[in-house]
Amino acid sequence: MSIKIFIEYKAKLHGILVVKIDPRYTSQQCSKCGLLGERKRKVFKCSCGHVENAGVNASFVISLRHQGILQSSINRDIGEVHPACPTRIAA
Ligand SMILES: [Zn+2]
Numbered sequence: 001m002s003i004k005i006f007i008e009y010k011a012k013l014h015g016i017l018v019v020k021i022d023p024r025y026t027s028q029q030c031s032k033c034g035l036l037g038e039r040k041r042k043v044f045k046c047s048c049g050h051v052e053n054a055g056v057n058a059s060f061v062i063s064l065r066h067q068g069i070l071q072s073s074i075n076r077d078i079g080e081v082h083p084a085c086p087t088r089i090a091a
């Protein structure tokens with residue numbers, strides 16, 4: 001049984017919705033500004049100053065992508081124009 005099927009099976013047993021998101025860069029994207037940061041072992045660091053446990057940061061990225069707040073594609077050119085919030089979608 002694959003991990004995907006196992007997660008869907010367990011979630012269904014407990015009435016939990018499983019949502020699929022684009023997994024690219026989830027461990028490298030900053031959950032605060034959307035830029036690509038640096039991950040060294042368990043610590044994530046971004047040029048915006050955000051520092052967090054890498055797993056926690058990636059979890060927020062996944063959640064924000066699900067909510068449509070953070071895009072999965074990285075556009076560094078946009079980041080140069082507005083580094084504080086380059087890839088977030090206006091709510
Ligand atoms: Zn950042």
